[in-house]
Every structure is written in C-alpha cells, then in structure tokens.
Amino acid sequence: MQRADLEIGENLERHRTEGFGHAKALVVRRGAPFRVSLPMKARPFDARTDTLRVKVMLGPLYVTMPVTSFSPNNVSSRWGAFMDPEALDPNKPSVYIHAPPSASVGRYSFKVLVSDRRKPRFLFSGKFILLCNSWCSADSAYIPFEDQREEYIQNDSCLLFMGTATNVVSRPWSMDQFEPDVLEACLNLLNVSPQHQHNKRTDYLCRNNPVYISRVVSAMINCEDDRGVLKGNWSGDYSGGIHPSMWTGSGDILRSWAQSGYRPVKYGQCWVFAAVMCTVMRVLGIPCRVVTNFNSAHDTNGNLVIEEFYNEMGKKLKSTKDSIWNFHVWVECWMTRRDLGGGMDGWQVLDPTPQHRSRGVFCCGPAPVKAIKERRVDLLYDVPFVYAEVNADVHTLVVSQGRVVSRNVDTERVGPLVSTKAVGSPRMDNVTGDYKKIKSPFSTLSSNMSSRSERSTLRQGTAKMAAVLTLDETPVAGAVIRFTLKVINRQPVAKMLKVHLNAQCKEYNDSPADTFWEDHSVVQLGPSEAKVLKQQILPGQYEDVVGDDLVNLAAVLEDMATHERLLAFEEFNVAAPELLIKIEEEDNVTVNREQSASVTFTNPFSHPVSGVLSVSGAGLLQGHANFRMFPLRPGGSGDQRITFVPTMKGTKMLQASLSLSNKSTVRGFKMVSVRPL
Structure with a gap:
C-alpha cells in the first residue's frame, strides 16, 4: 500500500484551511472536492483499461464509490469521486474526492484501488479531517457574507466585554484555533464525549448536524457530567489551579486538557467557558461569536422574578438562589434549524457555563435568538431559561428586623445591553434588539441605576420622597470616586431624614462582600424641597478591595417621623489602567x-x-x-x-x-x- 499525495498546499488554499497547515492530516471542508494524486511508480496509469474505486472511512462507517469522469453534475449531495480526463498525468493521476455538504465532521481515512484484470493492482491510502463549510450554501453552517465568515470562522482573536452596561470593559482573548495541537484537541473532545463513548456509530452519524455538535460541545466545555475541559470555580479560592482572570487564550487550556489525559483544567468562569467553546466551534467550521448579556438574570424557579435584599443601613444581603450577574457571557452559533421548521435559522444561543441542566445535562442551547425575542418557549432548546436571562423583573426589598419595609419593582434592569465584537473591528456591537423588543433607546435604559430607582418608586404610587444616586464621572483606578445623592421631598410638609450610604466590593456573579466604606447623616428637607449631597470615596479606601471586582453603592433614606424607607443604588466597575x-x-x-x-x-x-x-x-x-x-x-x-x-x-x-x-x-x-x- 502506498501513500497518496494529498496536494496539501492546493487543497488548503481551496478549502480556506491554510491555518491548519501544521496538522498531521489534510484539513478540508465538506461540500467541496479535494484532490489527491497517485504516484504510479511501477507502471503508468492507463485510462482505457484501469478502473479506480475509492473507499472513505469514518470509524465504523464507510462508503465506496467508482471514480468517474468529471462533469458539473459530480458535485452533489452524495459522496463522489472523479477524474479530469483533460488533465491526466499517467505517471501521477489525480482523483477528486467530494464530501457532501451533509457529511459528518471528523477524522477520515481513504483508500484508492487501481485495478486491471491483466495487470497488478495498486492500493493508495491517506487521511483527512473534514470540517463544516460556511462557504457552501448547501451546508447547514452556511453564513452568507464573506466578512462574517472571516470574522466568525477565521479570526483567531476576539474581544470579550465585561464590567457594567454603563462602563463596558473590553478584554482581549486569543482564540488560537490555528495554533499547534488545538485542532487535534477539538476533535478529541468529540471522541471523549459520552455520546461517542456510548455509541460510536450513532455519534458519527449525528455529527453531520451543527445542532447535535453544538450540544455535545456545550456539555463538554464544562466537566460536570463528563471528562470536559474546564472546572468552574466561583469560590474565591483558586488554589490548585489558575485564577480564571489569568487566562488570555484558549490554546493553553485546550492543550493542557489534552496533554493531561482529559482531566479538567482549573479554573474557569463564564467568559472562559464561552471563549473556549467559541474556539472549538470555529475549528469545527461552525460560525461562532462570544456574546455578553449585562445584568443577566439567573431565574432558578422560572417565575421571571428576581428578588434582591438590603438591610436598613444600605448593605446588600446575600442573595437567594435567584441572582443577577453584572454580566454573563455565552456564545452564538450560526446554523440552519431544520428541526424547528422555517423561520428559526441564524444565530443560536449556546451556554457552556454549568448553571442550567438541559435534559439532565449541564449545557444550554442551541436556542434560536429569534425565538427568545418572540418568547417561543415551546421550541428547542432552553428558550425559557435564556428568555429569563434578558427579561426577568427585579424586586428590590429593604428589610428591617425581619420585616420588609420597602419594595421596588424594576422591569428594565435585566438585559439592558447585549453585546458582541463588531465584524472586522475592535469595537462593541450592540445586539440587544435581536433579543428583545426595546421599550426605549439604550441610552435611556442604561443612563444610570438611580434614575431607574426613581422610576420604580414613582410606579408604586405611594412614595412621599424620591432619591437619585449618580456617579459624577466614570470611576478610574487611582482617582477619587465622586457621586451625588439627590434627595427629594414630594410632600408639602417638612421632613427629617436619616441617610445611610454603604459601599461593598462584589464579584460580577455574586452578592457583595463586607462593607468597605459607609457614611451616615441626617438631612432636613423643607416642604417640596430637593437637596443635593456630594460624597467621595478616596483611592486608599477602595484600592485594596477593587481589582477585577465591582462596587455596590447604596443609599437608604428613612423618614424619621413615619419610618418610611426608600432605596437607591448603583453597581459600577472601576476602569483599570491599560498597558x-x-x-x-x-x-x-x-x-x-x-x-x-x-x-x-x-x-x-x-x-x-x-x-x-x-x-x-x-x-x-x-x-x-x-x-x-x-x-x-x-x-x-x-x-x-x-x-x-x-x-x-x-x-x-x-x-x-x-x-x-x-x-x-x-x-x-x-x-x-x-x-x-
């Protein structure tokens, strides 16, 4: 058996896989032919008497086919092999192998048999890796614009967006899909999955569908149910591993996972899970982008209500199982959804962060973005969970001695901004309108948290006072944090108010830690009077507690006569210096x-x-x-x-x-x- 010449340079260029030139096998995309040549060392190829057959194998699956003469009809929905009689070199004939647009992704091998009844037979062999093809209109991963194919398949760098909706921070990330050993790790991920280990034949057959592939990958990025890539950790104790914020790219994570014998890499948080999944999907040829949802609701009981609690001093209390993350990062993959009928093709939400079980497994999606916007909670997969992440209501309660003394309801706080990296540019693209029907322009929704608190108070219809808490400017590391509290008496009688201010450091996904700054005062207001209180937090008071974390700043006003209370708050990040x-x-x-x-x-x-x-x-x-x-x-x-x-x-x-x-x-x-x- 001889090795076929895989014509590496030509095929990589034709299939837009030049970045995989270091791979141990030829890398091509389905829906397009690739050329292999047969070095006939013993005798020339005789087109009049020699026949050729090709056998292509993927695990236990195989297909055999005769090599026919080239014609425009050779490119079809089936496997095929052909020759071009007009360009035949008898000493090194070429065979074109065509993988259909619905072929399964994976590592293939092939054999080409040259035979003639009167002469010796020759057998040639080779290997190739087959990926989805976003350039082929018949492929279910097809995306119709070249600039998007370059961005969502070929681009090996990205920006991840974090912070808050009013002060977005961009973090660079290296996708690394063309770096050594990353392709192999991504293919091994499919083979290590429970689906493959349980039934290899069925798994190989199902790998023709991006819907199936994406669900397997979503589950395999975390290690909760399998030998997945990353172990999540939000405890604050990262001993025995690497702090999630220290990762800068996917390559180190995927290589470490593969080289360790598929033991989970420690540690990941949402943006790490999402970025690594984005790398895997781009490697497999499925368009993918990283998306950030600001003020993302985690609605465990599915009632579309999140409750948050403060005490009478303005300290935010440990949350219930429901929570709001200042930001949460997932991915979108572009694919055809033939399983849902018409109208649901395009971007699909997938979330590998292990916070939601889908059919018993920690994965999420693919949920069509269109279905989320239209609240089609009857559709696969996990639409209700993602819908709540961008649409839940927030009930904010002040408690004193075990009793609720104030309650605000906010219908706009969750999901005010959904963003991703813009095509071909290192800037943010606002995709909020793809997820929800926007009631008002984004600038109004996110102008400040305090204006939202005032609107919530007014909606209750019983408020006798109002408070507006605003930052004077975007907080920057090393500078004084200056903010303003505007207190308004809405009654024609004088009031004496206790004002409690409280600042706590918090991680993006959790309740705040202990108070690091506070101020307490008494303010007298005349009838229908408004007063502006200026405050500041000095660098020395916050630098030791704020790194990648955020600040929860709250004000509780108490009417000393009636004991009525009112809450205003702001959660913000301090802009870090840049290199x-x-x-x-x-x-x-x-x-x-x-x-x-x-x-x-x-x-x-x-x-x-x-x-x-x-x-x-x-x-x-x-x-x-x-x-x-x-x-x-x-x-x-x-x-x-x-x-x-x-x-x-x-x-x-x-x-x-x-x-x-x-x-x-x-x-x-x-x-x-x-x-x-």
Missing part, C-alpha cells in the same frame, strides 16, 4: 521577520506596585514571553521591549497582561497587520 503597546515599523510587519515592540505601564495607584508581565499573540509569538516588572512608585512608568517573529499573514492581536502585587491585573492589546513575504 500601552507600540510596534516599531508598524507598517512593515512581515511574515518570518523579527519585529520589535514596547509595552509601557504607568502606575496610577497611591502606593508602589510590582508584578509579572506576560506577552502573547497567536501567529506572532510561540507561547508566552514573561518579564518581571520591578517596583514602580505612584505615577512612575516602566517600559519593556519585546521581539517577535510573525508566522502567519493577516491581522493578528498582540496582547499583554501585567499581574500586579496588589492582586489586580492590567491588560492591553494591539492589532498588528502582518504582510506576506
């Missing part, structure tokens, strides 16, 4: 030529800091370059020069992260345009 990256000769970055760059950090904090700088970039650097940054005084700057050698053309992301001694992390990125030689 500045400069590329030398930025317009002349070329494949395989050494390039220099510098990374600069200026310390905005009120105390000296030191840390470790890590620089990486898919297609630019192999692995990570690490440097120790020595202590910088407040206001001081440090500069680190780095070199890199690009290995791939196109637009690449060079990213840097600085882990500081105060446990916060500073990040930066630079898009680099790499020219071919």
Whole structure:
C-alpha cells in the first residue's frame, strides 16, 4: 500500500484551511472536492483499461464509490469521486474526492484501488479531517457574507466585554484555533464525549448536524457530567489551579486538557467557558461569536422574578438562589434549524457555563435568538431559561428586623445591553434588539441605576420622597470616586431624614462582600424641597478591595417621623489602567521577520506596585514571553521591549497582561497587520 499525495498546499488554499497547515492530516471542508494524486511508480496509469474505486472511512462507517469522469453534475449531495480526463498525468493521476455538504465532521481515512484484470493492482491510502463549510450554501453552517465568515470562522482573536452596561470593559482573548495541537484537541473532545463513548456509530452519524455538535460541545466545555475541559470555580479560592482572570487564550487550556489525559483544567468562569467553546466551534467550521448579556438574570424557579435584599443601613444581603450577574457571557452559533421548521435559522444561543441542566445535562442551547425575542418557549432548546436571562423583573426589598419595609419593582434592569465584537473591528456591537423588543433607546435604559430607582418608586404610587444616586464621572483606578445623592421631598410638609450610604466590593456573579466604606447623616428637607449631597470615596479606601471586582453603592433614606424607607443604588466597575503597546515599523510587519515592540505601564495607584508581565499573540509569538516588572512608585512608568517573529499573514492581536502585587491585573492589546513575504 502506498501513500497518496494529498496536494496539501492546493487543497488548503481551496478549502480556506491554510491555518491548519501544521496538522498531521489534510484539513478540508465538506461540500467541496479535494484532490489527491497517485504516484504510479511501477507502471503508468492507463485510462482505457484501469478502473479506480475509492473507499472513505469514518470509524465504523464507510462508503465506496467508482471514480468517474468529471462533469458539473459530480458535485452533489452524495459522496463522489472523479477524474479530469483533460488533465491526466499517467505517471501521477489525480482523483477528486467530494464530501457532501451533509457529511459528518471528523477524522477520515481513504483508500484508492487501481485495478486491471491483466495487470497488478495498486492500493493508495491517506487521511483527512473534514470540517463544516460556511462557504457552501448547501451546508447547514452556511453564513452568507464573506466578512462574517472571516470574522466568525477565521479570526483567531476576539474581544470579550465585561464590567457594567454603563462602563463596558473590553478584554482581549486569543482564540488560537490555528495554533499547534488545538485542532487535534477539538476533535478529541468529540471522541471523549459520552455520546461517542456510548455509541460510536450513532455519534458519527449525528455529527453531520451543527445542532447535535453544538450540544455535545456545550456539555463538554464544562466537566460536570463528563471528562470536559474546564472546572468552574466561583469560590474565591483558586488554589490548585489558575485564577480564571489569568487566562488570555484558549490554546493553553485546550492543550493542557489534552496533554493531561482529559482531566479538567482549573479554573474557569463564564467568559472562559464561552471563549473556549467559541474556539472549538470555529475549528469545527461552525460560525461562532462570544456574546455578553449585562445584568443577566439567573431565574432558578422560572417565575421571571428576581428578588434582591438590603438591610436598613444600605448593605446588600446575600442573595437567594435567584441572582443577577453584572454580566454573563455565552456564545452564538450560526446554523440552519431544520428541526424547528422555517423561520428559526441564524444565530443560536449556546451556554457552556454549568448553571442550567438541559435534559439532565449541564449545557444550554442551541436556542434560536429569534425565538427568545418572540418568547417561543415551546421550541428547542432552553428558550425559557435564556428568555429569563434578558427579561426577568427585579424586586428590590429593604428589610428591617425581619420585616420588609420597602419594595421596588424594576422591569428594565435585566438585559439592558447585549453585546458582541463588531465584524472586522475592535469595537462593541450592540445586539440587544435581536433579543428583545426595546421599550426605549439604550441610552435611556442604561443612563444610570438611580434614575431607574426613581422610576420604580414613582410606579408604586405611594412614595412621599424620591432619591437619585449618580456617579459624577466614570470611576478610574487611582482617582477619587465622586457621586451625588439627590434627595427629594414630594410632600408639602417638612421632613427629617436619616441617610445611610454603604459601599461593598462584589464579584460580577455574586452578592457583595463586607462593607468597605459607609457614611451616615441626617438631612432636613423643607416642604417640596430637593437637596443635593456630594460624597467621595478616596483611592486608599477602595484600592485594596477593587481589582477585577465591582462596587455596590447604596443609599437608604428613612423618614424619621413615619419610618418610611426608600432605596437607591448603583453597581459600577472601576476602569483599570491599560498597558500601552507600540510596534516599531508598524507598517512593515512581515511574515518570518523579527519585529520589535514596547509595552509601557504607568502606575496610577497611591502606593508602589510590582508584578509579572506576560506577552502573547497567536501567529506572532510561540507561547508566552514573561518579564518581571520591578517596583514602580505612584505615577512612575516602566517600559519593556519585546521581539517577535510573525508566522502567519493577516491581522493578528498582540496582547499583554501585567499581574500586579496588589492582586489586580492590567491588560492591553494591539492589532498588528502582518504582510506576506
């Protein structure tokens, strides 16, 4: 048996898989032919007497077919093989193998038999990896615009959006789908899945459908029910693993998982789960993007109501099983939904974070975005759960001595902004309108939390006073946090009010920790009078508790005569400083030529800091370059020069992260345009 020539260069270019050139097998896409050549060393091929048959195998599945002459009708919905008689080289004849647009994804092998009754038979063999084809209109993963195919299949970098709806933070992430060993890890993920281990034949047959593939991947990214990739951890104790915020790309995670014998990598949180799933789906050829839902509701009992509790001093209390995450990250995959009939094709929500069981397994989706907007809770999969994440009502209650003394209802707080990275640009794209019927412009919905509190109070119809809590400016690390509390007496009689202010540090997905700043005062208001109270929190009061975390700031007003209480609150993030990256000769970055760059950090904090700088970039650097940054005084700057050698053309992301001694992390990125030689 001889090896067929897989014509690697030609096939990779034709199938837009050049990034997988390092793979151990030819990588092609279904719905398009690829060419293999047969080196006839013993004798020339005789088209008059020789016949050829091809056998293609995927695990226990196989198909055999004769090699026919080329014609336009050869490209069909079935497996086929053909030759072009007009371009026949008798010493090295070529065979084109056509995988139908509905073929299953996976590792294939093939054999080509050359036979003639009067002459010796020859057998050639080879291997290839078959992926979905978003460029083929008959493929159920087809997406009709070239710029979207480049973004959602080929782009090996991304921005993840975090923070709050009023102060969105972009975090760079390296998708790494073309980095060494990542393709193999993604294919192994399918083979390690319970579906494959239970019935290999059925699993292989079902891998023709992105709906099936996406559900398998969604479950396998977390390890709750299987030998999945990531172990989730929100406890605050990350010993024995890596803090979720330290990951910068998918490649390290997927390689670590595969090299460990498929033991879960520690640790992940929602954006890590989503970003790794996005990598896997792009590798498999299914268009995928990372999506962030701000103020995302986790409605455990399905009643579309989330309850939050404060005490009379303004301290937010530990939540019930229901909760609101300041942001939650999932993915959308583009696919045809033949299982749902017409009208539900397009973007589908999938969520690999283990917070919801779907048919008994920790996975979520694919739920059509169109179905979420239309509240089609009768459709597969998990539409009610995702609908609640963007549409639940919030009941905010103040309790005193075990009794509820104030209640607000807010129908607009959940899901005010759903966002993703824009096509071809490092900016945010607002896709909220795809998920819900927007009652008012986004700028009104998210202008500030306090205006929402005032609207909620007025809707109750019994309020005798109002409060508006607003930040004077976007909080920035190292600067004073200034805010304003406007107190309004809505009655024609004077009032004496107790004002309790409370600030707590909180993680994006949890109830706040203990109070780190508070203020208590008494305010006298004349009839129908409004007063503006100015307050500030100094850097030294918050720097030790706010890194990647957020702040819950609340005010409780108590009428000293009636003991009526009113709550106003704001949850916000403090904008972190950024690393500045400069590329030398930025317009002349070329494949395989050494390039220099510098990374600069200026310390905005009120105390000296030191840390470790890590620089990486898919297609630019192999692995990570690490440097120790020595202590910088407040206001001081440090500069680190780095070199890199690009290995791939196109637009690449060079990213840097600085882990500081105060446990916060500073990040930066630079898009680099790499020219071919």
